[in-house]
Amino acid sequence: MCRFIPAILLCLLIFSCDKPRDKIKPTFGPISEFVYASVNIQPDSLYEVFSAVNGILEKEFVVEGDTVEPGQPLLQIINSNPRLNTKNALLAYDLAKKNLSGNSTILSGIKEEIETARLKLNNDSIYFKRQEKLWQQEIGSKVTYEQKKLEYELSKNQLELLQNKYSRTRNELETQLQQAYNNYKNSLIITEDYTITSKINGMVYALYKKKGESVTTIEPIASLGSASVFVIEMLVDEVDIVKLQKGQQCFVVLDAYENEVFKAVIHKIYPKKDQMNQTFKVEARFTDIPPTLYPGLSGEANILIGQKENTLSIPRDYLIEDSKVSTDDGMIKVQVGMENLEMVEILSGITKDTWIYRPSP
Structure with missing residues (x-):
C-alpha cells in the first residue's frame, strides 16, 4: 500500500531545507567585560x-x-562570682601591704636577727682585736687567736647573709604587693564588664x-552595626578574583529593587579563599545608594573589569568552540579579547567585511 506525503507538509520540508542560515558582518563599537558576583548587604562595622x-x-x-x-x-x-573575687583580691592586697609595712612580722623579725648579729659581730670584733694584739706580743696561744678570728669572720658573714635576706624578702614582698594590686584592679574591671x-x-x-x-x-x-552605612558583600569565583582590584565599578541589582541598577565601587578584597565554596569575599560601597537598606538583602552584581570604545566584535552566539567562526571560506580560527554575555571582541582572524554564519542549532 502506497503512502503519500501531504502537499502542504512537502512544501514545508522543501522550504526548510532551502532556508538560508543567519549571517552578519562584524561591527565596530564599544564593549565591556564584567565579572559576576552574588551579593549580600550588611551594615558597616557589624x-x-x-x-x-x-x-x-x-x-x-x-x-x-x-x-x-x-x-x-x-x-x-548578674553573677555573684565577680563580687567574691573582688573581695578576695582586696583581702590579698591588704595582706600584702601589711607584710611590707614596718610593723610586718616578716621584715621586723629579720631586722631583729640583723640587730642581734650586729651586736655579736661587734663583740666578736672586740675579742678578736684584743687577742690579735696579744698574739703580736707573743702572749697566748695561736689556737686561741685563730678561734677568735674564726668567730669574728663567722659573725661578719652571718650579718651579711641576714642583710641580703632582708633585701631579698623586701623585694619579694613589694612584688607580691604589686601583683595583689593588679589582681584587685583587674577584678574591678571584670566586675564592670x-x-x-x-x-x-x-x-x-x-x-x-x-x-x-x-x-x-x-x-x-x-x-550591632552602623545605622546608616552599608557594605556590599560579594562572593567572587576563584577563577575571576585575579581580575579584580580596588576602585573598580560595580552594577548591583537587589531582589528588593527588581528593576533598578545601583552603582558601587570595590573598596576591599579579602585575600583568604573560602574552601567550602571556592570563592573570595569582596566588599564594595554604594555610590548610588538605595532609598532603604536592611541587613541580609540579596542580589547580584556585575563588576566592570575592562572597557573599549571602538573595537571589532561579533555576537557571542556566532562564536564556535570559543575560538572559531563559520565563513564563506569555511571554518576560521579567530583570536578573541574582551567578552561578555552578549558580545565578543575579535583581535584577529576576520575583518569587518567578513560574512560569518550563526551555528546551526
Missing part, C-alpha cells in the same frame, strides 16, 4: 557582642532597632537572649 563572664541576663537597656552610641549600656549580667556597653555609634540589629536566660562567654548575645 560586630557580635559577647559577655566577659557566664551569668544570667538581668536587664535589657535597649531593644532591636534602637540607635546607640559608644559607652551606652546594652545589657546587664557585667554591664555590657556599645563600642560604636550604630544600631542594635539583634538580641539573642531574653531576660532570665543564661549567658556564656562563647556565644553572642547581640549584634
Whole structure:
C-alpha cells in the first residue's frame, strides 16, 4: 500500500531545507567585560557582642532597632562570682601591704636577727682585736687567736647573709604587693564588664537572649552595626578574583529593587579563599545608594573589569568552540579579547567585511 506525503507538509520540508542560515558582518563599537558576583548587604562595622563572664541576663537597656552610641549600656549580667573575687583580691592586697609595712612580722623579725648579729659581730670584733694584739706580743696561744678570728669572720658573714635576706624578702614582698594590686584592679574591671556597653555609634540589629536566660562567654548575645552605612558583600569565583582590584565599578541589582541598577565601587578584597565554596569575599560601597537598606538583602552584581570604545566584535552566539567562526571560506580560527554575555571582541582572524554564519542549532 502506497503512502503519500501531504502537499502542504512537502512544501514545508522543501522550504526548510532551502532556508538560508543567519549571517552578519562584524561591527565596530564599544564593549565591556564584567565579572559576576552574588551579593549580600550588611551594615558597616557589624560586630557580635559577647559577655566577659557566664551569668544570667538581668536587664535589657535597649531593644532591636534602637540607635546607640559608644559607652551606652546594652545589657546587664548578674553573677555573684565577680563580687567574691573582688573581695578576695582586696583581702590579698591588704595582706600584702601589711607584710611590707614596718610593723610586718616578716621584715621586723629579720631586722631583729640583723640587730642581734650586729651586736655579736661587734663583740666578736672586740675579742678578736684584743687577742690579735696579744698574739703580736707573743702572749697566748695561736689556737686561741685563730678561734677568735674564726668567730669574728663567722659573725661578719652571718650579718651579711641576714642583710641580703632582708633585701631579698623586701623585694619579694613589694612584688607580691604589686601583683595583689593588679589582681584587685583587674577584678574591678571584670566586675564592670557585667554591664555590657556599645563600642560604636550604630544600631542594635539583634538580641539573642531574653531576660532570665543564661549567658556564656562563647556565644553572642547581640549584634550591632552602623545605622546608616552599608557594605556590599560579594562572593567572587576563584577563577575571576585575579581580575579584580580596588576602585573598580560595580552594577548591583537587589531582589528588593527588581528593576533598578545601583552603582558601587570595590573598596576591599579579602585575600583568604573560602574552601567550602571556592570563592573570595569582596566588599564594595554604594555610590548610588538605595532609598532603604536592611541587613541580609540579596542580589547580584556585575563588576566592570575592562572597557573599549571602538573595537571589532561579533555576537557571542556566532562564536564556535570559543575560538572559531563559520565563513564563506569555511571554518576560521579567530583570536578573541574582551567578552561578555552578549558580545565578543575579535583581535584577529576576520575583518569587518567578513560574512560569518550563526551555528546551526
